[in-house]
Amino acid sequence: MVAEDSFISLRGITKVYGEGATAFQALKGVDLDVAQGDFVAVMGPSGSGKSTAMNIIGCLDVPTSGTFRFKGFPVETLDRDQRALLRRKYLGFVFQGFNLLARTSALENVELPLLYRGDPKAERRETAMNALDKVGLKEWWDHTPAELSGGQQQRVAIARALVTNPDVLLADEPTGNLDSERSVEIMELLAALNREAGITVLMVTHEPDMASFARTIVHFKDGLVDRIEQGNGAKAVTP
Amino acid sequence: MLGTTFLLALRSILRHKLRSFLTTLGIIIGVAAVVTMVTLGKATTAAVQQQIAALGTNILQVRPGQGFGRGGGGPRPPDFEPADVTAIQQQVTGVTAVAPQAQSTATAIYEGANWSTTINGTTSAYFVVQPWPLTAGRLFTPAEEGAGKAVCIIGSTVAKNLFRNVEPIGKRFRIGDISCDVIGLLSTRGQAGFGGDQDDVVIMPLKTVQRRFTGSTDVRMILVGVDQAYSTAQVTSTLTDLLRDRRHLTGGKPDDFNIFDTKQISDTLTSTTTMLTQIVAAVAGISLVVGGIGIMNIMLVSVTERTREIGIRLAIGAVASEVLMQFLVEAVVLSCLGGVIGLLIAQLVIGVLTPVMQVPWTFDPQINAFAFLISGVIGVVFGYFPARRAASLNPIDALRHE
Ligand SMILES: Nc1ncnc2c1ncn2[C@@H]1O[C@H](COP(=O)(O)OP(=O)(O)OP(=O)(O)O)[C@@H](O)[C@H]1O
Ligand SMILES: [Mg+2]
Numbered sequence: 244m245v246a247e248d249s250f251i252s253l254r255g256i257t258k259v260y261g262e263g264a265t266a267f268q269a270l271k272g273v274d275l276d277v278a279q280g281d282f283v284a285v286m287g288p289s290g291s292g293k294s295t296a297m298n299i300i301g302c303l304d305v306p307t308s309g310t311f312r313f314k315g316f317p318v319e320t321l322d323r324d325q326r327a328l329l330r331r332k333y334l335g336f337v338f339q340g341f342n343l344l345a346r347t348s349a350l351e352n353v354e355l356p357l358l359y360r361g362d363p364k365a366e367r368r369e370t371a372m373n374a375l376d377k378v379g380l381k382e383w384w385d386h387t388p389a390e391l392s393g394g395q396q397q398r399v400a401i402a403r404a405l406v407t408n409p410d411v412l413l414a415d416e417p418t419g420n421l422d423s424e425r426s427v428e429i430m431e432l433l434a435a436l437n438r439e440a441g442i443t444v445l446m447v448t449h450e451p452d453m454a455s456f457a458r459t460i461v462h463f464k465d466g467l468v469d470r471i472e473q474g475n476g477a478k479a480v481t482p
Numbered sequence: 483m484l485g486t487t488f489l490l491a492l493r494s495i496l497r498h499k500l501r502s503f504l505t506t507l508g509i510i511i512g513v514a515a516v517v518t519m520v521t522l523g524k525a526t527t528a529a530v531q532q533q534i535a536a537l538g539t540n541i542l543q544v545r546p547g548q549g550f551g552r553g554g555g556g557p558r559p560p561d562f563e564p565a566d567v568t569a570i571q572q573q574v575t576g577v578t579a580v581a582p583q584a585q586s587t588a589t590a591i592y593e594g595a596n597w598s599t600t601i602n603g604t605t606s607a608y609f610v611v612q613p614w615p616l617t618a619g620r621l622f623t624p625a626e627e628g629a630g631k632a633v634c635i636i637g638s639t640v641a642k643n644l645f646r647n648v649e650p651i652g653k654r655f656r657i658g659d660i661s662c663d664v665i666g667l668l669s670t671r672g673q674a675g676f677g678g679d680q681d682d683v684v685i686m687p688l689k690t691v692q693r694r695f696t697g698s699t700d701v702r703m704i705l706v707g708v709d710q711a712y713s714t715a716q717v718t719s720t721l722t723d724l725l726r727d728r729r730h731l732t733g734g735k736p737d738d739f740n741i742f743d744t745k746q747i748s749d750t751l752t753s754t755t756t757m758l759t760q761i762v763a764a765v766a767g768i769s770l771v772v773g774g775i776g777i778m779n780i781m782l783v784s785v786t787e788r789t790r791e792i793g794i795r796l797a798i799g800a801v802a803s804e805v806l807m808q809f810l811v812e813a814v815v816l817s818c819l820g821g822v823i824g825l826l827i828a829q830l831v832i833g834v835l836t837p838v839m840q841v842p843w844t845f846d847p848q849i850n851a852f853a854f855l856i857s858g859v860i861g862v863v864f865g866y867f868p869a870r871r872a873a874s875l876n877p878i879d880a881l882r883h884e
Contacts, residue, residue: 303797303877324801331799342794342881346497356798358486403798 249312250443251277251300251411256309258295258466269295271466272309277445277459279410282437282476284454285447287463293447294415296463300445301334301413302326314410331359335404335442337414341396343388349375349399350384356407374406375399378432394425401432405442412436414446418453430456434476484811487804491812495819505780506820508773509860513824513853515766518831520849523759525841527752534748538612542718543742544704544725559738561700566728570704574720576712581608581705584688586695588658590644597643600683601657603691604705611707619651619666622687630689635666637681657684660694714743773820774860781813781868792872793880806873813865814858821857825850 258270269292277283277300285293298304299311302318303326311318316329330336343352353371362370375381378398388396397417404412414433418426434456437444446457454460457474495502546559567582584603589596606621619635626633634657641650650664662684671680692699708717718741725739785792792805829845836843 298878301797324803327796327799327801329799330797334799336797338881342790342797344791344794347493351493355795358490359795359798359800359804361486 250279284457335409339416339419374402508776509820512770517828578707579610592655639681778864789883796877809869814861817861
């Protein structure tokens with residue numbers, strides 16, 4: 244079941260916050276493999292290290308020890324800017340708090356990653372519009388976050404994450420700030436992106452209902468992977 | 483890449499219009515102050531030089547008495563003698579021409595029009611010492627000078643008030659007790675700045691004035707033209723020695739005459755106004771630096787306030803140098819915008835102040851370009867520190883920032 248040349252592979256990952264007496268070990272040697280095209284839900288009690296692990300997988304942070312290969316890149320050896328370029332090229336992020344730029348239209352928010360990629364203006368507009376269309380917000384392109392509902396804001400954030408056609412979409416509690424109806428909509432959107440565009444999705448959630456959309460469910464406990472089980476997503480597609 | 487950064491900076495500036503304006507206020511005021519001060523200072527210097535040039539350059543005015551003030555009691559020092567004039571001409575080197583002057587005032591009358599004016603008796607050397615072109619007519623002939631004929635050359639103010647619309651050349655009018663023929667009309671010189679209206683004058687041969695008005699052969703003032711090749715200071719010194727000798731001033735006795743050197747006064751006034759301009763510009767320059775610190779302050783606040791935004795940009799894949807450039811360009815664009823607004827305000831203030839100060843309106847491209855450049859440099863210098871702080875943020879911490 245665990246492939247040797249995994250798409251994402253963590254081996255003996257530890258993370259220590261702080262130093263000396265106040266040092267705290269958030270991860271205690273995580274081994275985890277994620278196959279390309281998987282939809283992974285990460286669950287576990289608060290403080291079990293889910294976000295810490297996600298930040299490492301998202302190349303936003305580096306482990307204290309252990310090895311992390313992403314598409315074969317030894318990420319723990321890369322510097323700040325190299326990791327930034329990795330994120331720019333292969334990763335998309337969705338956060339619990341949406342994290343859209345205030346006073347900036349939905350379209351401009353979605354355009355942002357393309358700006359850093361250096362796309363010309365006309366192309367940028369079109370790509371961003373297409374992404375907004377995918378999340379069903381084409382008509383809302385000129386609205387600022389303040390003029391959008393929570394669910395709509397999260398969908399703009401998803402459009403921004405997928406506008407660069409990333410390999411992996413990382414979502415830390417994407418439905419944490421939404422009611423259950425909106426949450427289901429977001430989950431269906433993520434599941435569809437995974438199914439139709441083949442984007443690998445890693446998602447942290449506290450709600451079993453949301454986790455059930457995933458193909459694989461990884462349980463964290465005390466800074467370690469506790470157990471891995473199959474989700475409903477897997478049953479839905481594998482007959 | 484830079485184009486995109488510029489676009490991002492402009493977007494961010496326009497998104498916070500009021501804050502941007504307040505940030506750049508220091509630069510606006512600083513640039514406006516520097517440009518206004520330097521431009522007005524230069525205009526004043528030019529105006530002073532122009533006024534002194536109207537008196538004639540390279541001219542020494544020799545008068546009896548000590549300087550402008552009558553100074554102390556005692557008997558009034560004697561006027562000069564005609565022999566003094568000849569002596570100066572013959573014994574002082576570096577002199578182009580010497581024009582003695584006798585002065586009086588009288589009322590001129592022509593067909594019912596009255597005009598009280600100054601009479602200036604002199605020789606044709608007067609027009610060599612300080613070129614003063616005629617608009618019509620001619621100068622005195624040696625014969626007229628020698629005989630003390632009643633002929634005169636009149637200034638434009640006299641012509642206007644006495645003759646109104648009549649052509650004055652060839653007309654005869656009464657002045658004091660005599661009748662006088664107008665042979666020449668002087669061009670307009672305008673106000674001297676000090677000394678009143680130079681065009682309100684009737685010039686006659688020296689002998690005529692001495693005989694018919696002052697009643698003595700005394701000379702009230704001597705104008706000495708100095709050759710360009712000689713320094714006025716050098717000529718002044720020889721002249722002083724000669725006059726002291728002729729007026730029998732020995733030992734420690736002070737001069738009882740004064741020599742007014744227009745060139746020296748012009749130089750002194752020019753250097754004074756230039757220095758004042760520099761001091762005022764320096765003070766205004768300090769406000770530019772204060773403006774720069776203002777930009778740094780607001781940019782630092784802005785970095786803190788926009789920590790989350792920076793986190794988002796970093797997460798999306800911005801590299802450190804891109805974030806640095808964004809904030810740096812933002813600071814530079816902001817300060818340059820302030821510079822442009824400051825320049826416009828300066829032109830406005832200069833436009834309003836020049837007529838009030840009675841100096842000519844000028845546009846000095848050098849100081850404008852310089853002030854604009856400085857505003858850009860301030861943006862770079864004071865924008866760098868906040869920009870580097872923004873670029874060095876940790877993306878996770880930045881995203882978590884409230
Ligand atoms: N920057 C940090 N400095 C110090 N300790 C930290 C830091 N980030 C996380 N921790 C600690 O590491 C542990 C794991 O945190 P993490 O955020 O990964 O938990 P989590 O599983 O995501 O929890 P939750 O479900 O509440 O989000 C927690 O005890 C937390 O207090
Ligand atoms: Mg968490």
